[in-house]
Amino acid sequence: MKFNTYSSPHLPVSEDVAAMMQKVLLALLPGAACAAWLFGWGILINVLLAALTAIAAEALMLRLRRRPVLVTLLDGSALLTAVLLALALPPLTPWWIPVVGTLFAIVVAKQLYGGLGYNPFNPAMAGYVVLLISFPLELTQWSAPGNYPGLLDTLALAFTETARAGAGLDALSMATPMDTIKTRLGLNETLGEIHSTVLFGYFGGRAWEWVNLGFLLGGLWLLQARVIQWQIPAGMLGGLFATALVFHLFNPDSFTSPVFHLFSGAAMLGAFFIATDPVSASTTPRGRLIYGAGIGILTYLIRTWGGYPDGVAFAVLLMNMAAPTIDHYTRPRVFGQP
Amino acid sequence: MDPVTDLESGDRGTTGRFERLYRFHGGLVLPGQHEISTVLPIKAAGIPPHLVIPLLQHIGETSECLVKVGDPVHKGQIIAAPRGNVSVPVHASSSGTVVALEERPFPHPSGLSFPSVVIETDGRDEWGGHPHSLPDYRQLSPVRLLDHIRAAGIVGLGGAGFPTQVKLASGTDDRVDLLLINGVECEPYISCDNQLLQERTGELLEGTRILRHILQPRDCVIAVEADMQEAERALREALRASADTGIQVVSVPQRYPSGGERQLIKVLTGREVPSQGFPSDIGIICQNVGTAAAVYRAVARNHPLISRIVTVTGAGVNQPRNLEVLIGTPFSHAIAASGGYSDDVDRLLMGGPMMGFAVSTDAVPVIKATNCILAVTREEMPPPAAALPCIRCGKCTEACPADLLPQQLYWYARSGNLDAAQDYNLFDCIECGCCAYVCPSHIPLVQYYRHAKTEIWNDEKQKQAADIARDRHQAHQERLERIKRERAERLARRKKAVSGSDSARLDAKQAAIQAALERVKKKKERKGIVQKNVDNLTAEQAEKVREVDRRRRHKSPPGEH
Numbered sequence: 083m084k085f086n087t088y089s090s091p092h093l094p095v096s097e098d099v100a101a102m103m104q105k106v107l108l109a110l111l112p113g114a115a116c117a118a119w120l121f122g123w124g125i126l127i128n129v130l131l132a133a134l135t136a137i138a139a140e141a142l143m144l145r146l147r148r149r150p151v152l153v154t155l156l157d158g159s160a161l162l163t164a165v166l167l168a169l170a171l172p173p174l175t176p177w178w179i180p181v182v183g184t185l186f187a188i189v190v191a192k193q194l195y196g197g198l199g200y201n202p203f204n205p206a207m208a209g210y211v212v213l214l215i216s217f218p219l220e221l222t223q224w225s226a227p228g229n230y231p232g233l234l235d236t237l238a239l240a241f242t243e244t245a246r247a248g249a250g251l252d253a254l255s256m257a258t259p260m261d262t263i264k265t266r267l268g269l270n271e272t273l274g275e276i277h278s279t280v281l282f283g284y285f286g287g288r289a290w291e292w293v294n295l296g297f298l299l300g301g302l303w304l305l306q307a308r309v310i311q312w313q314i315p316a317g318m319l320g321g322l323f324a325t326a327l328v329f330h331l332f333n334p335d336s337f338t339s340p341v342f343h344l345f346s347g348a349a350m351l352g353a354f355f356i357a358t359d360p361v362s363a364s365t366t367p368r369g370r371l372i373y374g375a376g377i378g379i380l381t382y383l384i385r386t387w388g389g390y391p392d393g394v395a396f397a398v399l400l401m402n403m404a405a406p407t408i409d410h411y412t413r414p415r416v417f418g419q420p
Numbered sequence: 421m422d423p424v425t426d427l428e429s430g431d432r433g434t435t436g437r438f439e440r441l442y443r444f445h446g447g448l449v450l451p452g453q454h455e456i457s458t459v460l461p462i463k464a465a466g467i468p469p470h471l472v473i474p475l476l477q478h479i480g481e482t483s484e485c486l487v488k489v490g491d492p493v494h495k496g497q498i499i500a501a502p503r504g505n506v507s508v509p510v511h512a513s514s515s516g517t518v519v520a521l522e523e524r525p526f527p528h529p530s531g532l533s534f535p536s537v538v539i540e541t542d543g544r545d546e547w548g549g550h551p552h553s554l555p556d557y558r559q560l561s562p563v564r565l566l567d568h569i570r571a572a573g574i575v576g577l578g579g580a581g582f583p584t585q586v587k588l589a590s591g592t593d594d595r596v597d598l599l600l601i602n603g604v605e606c607e608p609y610i611s612c613d614n615q616l617l618q619e620r621t622g623e624l625l626e627g628t629r630i631l632r633h634i635l636q637p638r639d640c641v642i643a644v645e646a647d648m649q650e651a652e653r654a655l656r657e658a659l660r661a662s663a664d665t666g667i668q669v670v671s672v673p674q675r676y677p678s679g680g681e682r683q684l685i686k687v688l689t690g691r692e693v694p695s696q697g698f699p700s701d702i703g704i705i706c707q708n709v710g711t712a713a714a715v716y717r718a719v720a721r722n723h724p725l726i727s728r729i730v731t732v733t734g735a736g737v738n739q740p741r742n743l744e745v746l747i748g749t750p751f752s753h754a755i756a757a758s759g760g761y762s763d764d765v766d767r768l769l770m771g772g773p774m775m776g777f778a779v780s781t782d783a784v785p786v787i788k789a790t791n792c793i794l795a796v797t798r799e800e801m802p803p804p805a806a807a808l809p810c811i812r813c814g815k816c817t818e819a820c821p822a823d824l825l826p827q828q829l830y831w832y833a834r835s836g837n838l839d840a841a842q843d844y845n846l847f848d849c850i851e852c853g854c855c856a857y858v859c860p861s862h863i864p865l866v867q868y869y870r871h872a873k874t875e876i877w878n879d880e881k882q883k884q885a886a887d888i889a890r891d892r893h894q895a896h897q898e899r900l901e902r903i904k905r906e907r908a909e910r911l912a913r914r915k916k917a918v919s920g921s922d923s924a925r926l927d928a929k930q931a932a933i934q935a936a937l938e939r940v941k942k943k944k945e946r947k948g949i950v951q952k953n954v955d956n957l958t959a960e961q962a963e964k965v966r967e968v969d970r971r972r973r974h975k976s977p978p979g980e981h
Contacts, residue, residue, distance in 0.1 A: 083752065083761070085768045087531070087778035089867035091853030092769060092794075092801045093450070093608065097815060097860035099808050157808060199809030199861075311814065360813040365827055367817065409828075416845045417445070417822040418682065418695035 102309050103158030106355065107165060109304045113297030113351060114169055120289040122230025124173025127240050128180045129165055135184040136164030143193035159198045163187050166206040166355060170348060170395070171213070173230065174223035174255050177240045183209040203402045204362045207395040214390060222391075226256040227289030259287030260347050260391045263338060272335040286345025294350040301354025310358045313367055317374020318353040318381070319344060325382040343382065352377070352394035362402045369405075369412035376401045376408075438641055438670045442690040444683045446821040447675045448854050450774070452647055454611040457733035460741040462619055465730075465757040467514050471539040471748035472524045472785040473499065478575040479582045480506030487537060491518045494548035496724050499537050508573045508583050513726040513746035516541040527751075527770045527784040529777035529870075536785070539748070553722045562592050562634040565719065572718035573725045573788075577710030578602060578679075579771060581789035584711055590700040591635045597703035598689065599637035601628050601712050603644045603651065604672055606679035607772030610792045612729040613709045615742045617644065617651035621658045624709055627716030628667060635705055641668045642709070643684055676774065677852045681706045683821055695848050710791075730786055732758040736765030736795030745786045751793055752782040761795060769794040773801060774853040808861040816855035816865065822848045826855035830865055833872035838879065841872050849873075 118125040140160035144151045164184050171180055187209030195201040214221050225231070231239065231254060238245035239254075257265070259281045266276045276282075283291045304310045326340035343349060348356070357363065357377050364373035377397045384393025476482040483500035493499060493512040500510035519540045526534035557565060570585040591599075601624070605613045617624060624642075632640050644652050648671070655669045672678050672687050682693045685704055693699050699706050707715075710728060717723040726747055732754050733740035739759030751768065755761060769776040770784075771792055786793075816826035824845055832841035849869050856865040957965065 083768075083782050085778065085780055085782070086766060086803070087780050088767070088804055089864050089870075090773075090775055090777055090851075091857050091866065092767070092773040092776065092778070092796065093857060094802055095805070095857060095859060095862050097858055098862075099811060099860045102813070102860050153806070159811075197809065199811050311818065361811050363812070365812045365814045365817065366825060367814075370814075413825060413844070414817075414823045416695060416824060416848050417686075418692045418697065418848065419845070 099157050099159070103162050105307055105309045106162055106304065107158065109300035109307075109309075110165060110169065110297070110355060112299045113293055114165075116293045116296035117169060120227045120292060121173045122225050123233045123236040124175070124225065124230065124240065125169070127177075127236060128168040128171045128173065128175065131177055131240075132164035132168035132171075132180040132184040133161055135181045136160040136188050139185055139188040140193070143189055144197075147193065147197070149197065154198070157198060160188055160192070163192065163205045163209075166351075167209050169351060170206070170210050172221060172224040172255075173236070174225055174239055174251060175220045176243075176246065179213060179217060179220050183213040185209075186212045199361055201361055202405075204356060204359050204398050206359075207356060207398045210395045211399060214395065222257070222261065223251065223255045224258050225254055230254070257281075258347070258391060259290060260385060264391060267336065273338055274335065277338075285341045287342070287347075290347065291345040294345040297350035297354060301350060304354060304358075310354065311367075311370065313370035314358045314363060314374040314377075315353040317371040317376075318357050318378040319349070319374075321375035321378020322349060322353075322382050323378070325379050329382075329386070337386070343385070347385070347392040348394040349381070352381070352398065356394065357398055357401075362398075362405065364401075364405045364408045364412070366409050366412040366414060368414070369408040372408050372412065373401050373405060376404060437639060438668060438688055441670075441672060441687050444678070444686045444821050445823050446819045446854060447677060447683070448819060448857060449674060450608050450676045450857075452674070453608040453733075454605065454614060454647065456609065457611045457731050457740040457742060458615055460739065462615055462729060462742045462744055463757070465743040465745040465749060465754050467541050467543060467545055467746065468749045468753040469541060470519075470750070471513050471516070471541060471746060472536050472750060472783075473510060473513065473539065473748035474524070474526055474534045474536045474785065474787060475500050475510060476534060477510065477581060477747070477787040477789065478506075478508055479580065480504065480508075480586075482535070483507055483510050485521060485535070485537065487518045487521075489518055489521055492516070493518060493539060494546050496547050496726060498724075502570070506583055506586055508570055508575060508585075509724075510537075511573050511724040511726050511747075512537075512539055513748050514539070514541045515544050515546040525779075525781055525784045527777075527779055527787060527790065531780050536748075554719055557630050557633055557719050565630065565634050566592070569715055569718055572714070572723070574711065574714050574718055575725070575788050576708055577714060577728055577788065577791065578708035579775075579789050579791055581787075584707070584715070587700075587705065587707070588631070588634055590698065591637075591705040594700065595703060596635045596637040596700075596705055597639065598705075599628075599631055599635050599640040600685065600688065600699075600704060600706040601631075601640070601642040601709055602679060602681065602684055602706055603642055603648070603709040604679035604684055605648070606645060606674070606676045607774050607776075607792075608676075609733050609794055610731050610772050611733070612731045612742050612791050614644075614648050614651050615731075616709055616713060616729050617648070618654050620713055621654045623713045623716045625655075625658055625662070625664070625667065626720060627712035627714070629664075630715050630719050631705075631707060631712060632666065637705070639668070640666055641670050641688060643670050643672055643688060645678065646671050646674045676854070677821055677850070680821070680850060680852065682850070695845070725788060728786070728788060728790070730754060730790055731792040732795075733792065734765075734769075734795040735797045735800045736762055736767070738762055745790075747786060747788060749786045750783055751779070751786065754786060754793055755782060755795065762797065764797045764799070765795050766798040767796050767801065769796065774857070775851060804864060805862045807863045810859075810861055810863060813860060815858040815860065819854040819858045821852060821854060822850055824849060826865055829872075830863060830868055833868040836875075838872060838876050842876065846872055846876070 141151050144154055167183050167187055168180050187205040191203055191205035191208035192201045262281050263276055281288055285291055305312055322343050323340045326343040329337035330339050364370050380397035380400055381393040384396050475485055481504040484503045485500050487499045494515045497512045498509045499512050502509050516539045518537060520538035523533040524536040526532050566585045566589055574584040575581045603613050603617050652669055652671055659667055677683050678687055685699055686692055691702055694701055714725050727744055729742050730745045731742050737755060737758050741758055743754055743757055745754050767778050768782055769778050770790055810827055812827050820826055828844050829841055829846055851866050853866050
């Protein structure tokens with residue numbers, strides 16, 4: 083009797099890329115829901131626009147590159163990139179902001195480098211940084227927490243120039259807590275004074291602390307489900323916390339508390355969902371700790387002294403560049419070797 | 421408790437040691453599936469009409485065939501003699517007639533054929549004469565016992581098939597701290613060791629005692645896996661009954677591949693066998709339980725290794741069970757003895773589902789290393805899914821029990837960067853399959869590593885061949901040069917010799933010519949004064965002539981006359 087032959091191991095594999103991506107998308111839900119609840123419809127519109135753009139762009143690029151389209155689309159990686167990018171965008175942006183950002187992320191940062199598994203930079207962050215550098219104004223259009231326009235108004239703001247000009251976008255949008263800290267410290271106010279404004283909540287920025295808690299929750303679930311490993315989040319949050327603590331202890335009037343840093347901006351989203359993108363991150367266990375810590379420290383430095391309000395995106399891209407070198411120097415000791 | 425100092429302190433009783441266990445990195449908790457094949461007791465698979473006995477069933481040199489077509493053979497007869505040190509003889513598993521000496525399909529990942537002795541069995545299963553048993557092993561020297569173990573054709577029955585006496589001999593040179601009898605059957609489905617431990621506890625323990633006698637280890641441990649409770653109970657009871665305190669039973673947690681020699685040693689002692697080294701390097705000798713039982717049969721009953729216990733299991737077979745199978749029995753016969761194939765059988769493996777390999781035909785024979793015949797259905801083990809790109813998720817790194825970076829190895833193996841693959845310790849990979857099992861991109865990683873290893877071995881061989889060729893060429897070149905140089909030297913010497921002797925000879929010649937000329941001249945001169953008219957001289961005249969002559973002679977140089 084004749085039989086088929088395949089290489090060992092023969093047991094059915096236990097993991098699946100598509101399943102992993104689905105779990106990550108699922109884990110984004112609490113944070114994304116908080117963001118939508120507090121910042122309005124704009125968040126959802128951005129997610130939808132980015133997702134549609136990502137699927138279209140990925141399909142087009144796969145076809146141009148003569149790669150299997152459907153199988154690759156079903157791995158969910160393009161969708162995840164789109165959602166991550168969209169969640170980093172302010173809710174009152176015009177429609178083309180998520181579209182342009184996602185196009186860059188998928189077409190340039192992902193597919194032109196060879197598609198899933200070959201991109202040296204985090205596509206979502208590459209797309210975000212392109213937007214941040216090219217359209218800084220549009221990327222500050224955050225609505226006031228809990229005080230956002232209705233669905234139709236938001237749609238109008240997203241899609242029509244007249245609505246943007248007429249409805250008094252300025253009246254709707256509001257500086258983020260981290261923006262506020264930066265500008266007011268520049269005006270020689272102390273942190274104590276700044277924190278007493280309505281922008282600040284219990285331990286982080288108002289509303290932002292809840293969004294961050296949501297992402298923390300999802301991230302912990304990812305850890306528990308073993309979709310991600312602890313080193314990168316621990317490294318990043320640890321690096322951010324430790325650096326912030328040192329400066330805060332040195333001068334509490336000028337340097338805000340480490341807890342504020344952990345629960346403001348994109349700290350939690352970055353630590354559990356962005357920095358952990360395995361393709362562009364370090365892969366050795368020790369390397370991941372260093373990689374994460376690097377992102378944490380750089381995030382603090384950029385937040386505190388850089389020209390942009392948040393530093394997660396730049397920090398991630400900078401550490402992406404360092405990842406191969408980190409991997410090279412952090413190889414684990416092989417079993418039985420000294 | 422530091423295991424190293426514990427081993428060295430030596431003054432504590434053996435009981436109580438190995439209470440603390442250690443962890444190795446990575447590994448997997450796999451669904452056991454052992455129980456499928458332990459429902460029925462071990463049964464003899466019977467004598468197949470034909471036995472196909474390959475001449476190489478161990479790691480090392482092929483044995484040398486001693487029989488020819490038409491020869492009658494009896495059970496236990498040596499049909500192939502060992503060649504070299506790392507080799508063992510091969511025995512006829514039953515009586516009958518040699519009907520062919522030819523290449524036959526062999527259980528091998530590459531589906532190779534191998535020179536085999538084909539015996540048509542006569543069903544009488546007759547030993548040649550009465551196998552006389554040895555005297556009590558306690559009276560025998562380790563060397564004598566090792567020779568006997570070799571003559572019995574015993575190799576490691578855990579799967580690797582390394583000649584047992586070679587492994588044991590490495591332990592007789594140095595002090596052995598620990599003799600480890602490995603009953604940890606960590607691969608799913610396989611249960612032959614488990615059932616041997618339960619049904620042949622006495623044989624195993626006697627075999628272990630023989631090994632202890634040979635090696636004189638300080639400690640002796642029989643290790644089983646946590647889910648082998650019945651085997652553990654049987655062992656403990658037998659040890660209690662015989663009041664033997666020299667053998668300890670240790671149960672290790674279920675985690676694949678804890679039955680791997682290196683991993684098991686780490687779990688028990690916390691020590692690591694050096695990379696590319698052997699357990700004996702750190703004073704440990706590890707033997708499979710099946711091997712220990714085979715040693716007992718060889719020493720106590722003088723039975724060579726002509727059969728072994730094989731687990732025949734999987735959803736592709738109707739009556740999964742353990743069989744005592746004669747070496748050389750075709751897989752098909754063993755399957756038939758287990759109730760035959762189920763309707764939806766899809767693949768046939770030798771070994772377990774993690775490290776075993778698929779064979780393309782059930783005509784291949786059971787060899788000494790065949791611990792399991794696994795017939796599986798598509799439902800049970802679906803064909804591999806299409807591989808996606810590696811996303812560097814690092815799950816393989818987490819799972820690797822050798823602490824390697826499988827994803828890096830994959831990049832290098834795939835791109836043919838073999839130097840880098842070796843630099844990333846490709847050869848420390850034990851091919852356990854943990855990385856491929858957890859790979860979300862379904863990349864057949866082990867296949868890449870095997871391929872890369874083979875390529876490096878081939879390169880190595882080619883390099884060696886090239887080195888030899890280069891050396892030869894160089895030697896040839898040097899020889900030519902030397903010959904040329906010597907010829908030149910010889911020529912120069914001759915020239916020199918010639919030119920040297922020539923001048924001397926020339927001088928001599930010229931001198932001779934000169935002398936001759938002078939003689940002629942003198943002769944002429946003399947002739948010129950030849951005395952004429954001296955015939956009729958008076959005495960007085962004659963006297964005058966003589967006087968003139970005398971005077972002339974005085975003037976002429978001496979020696980002229």
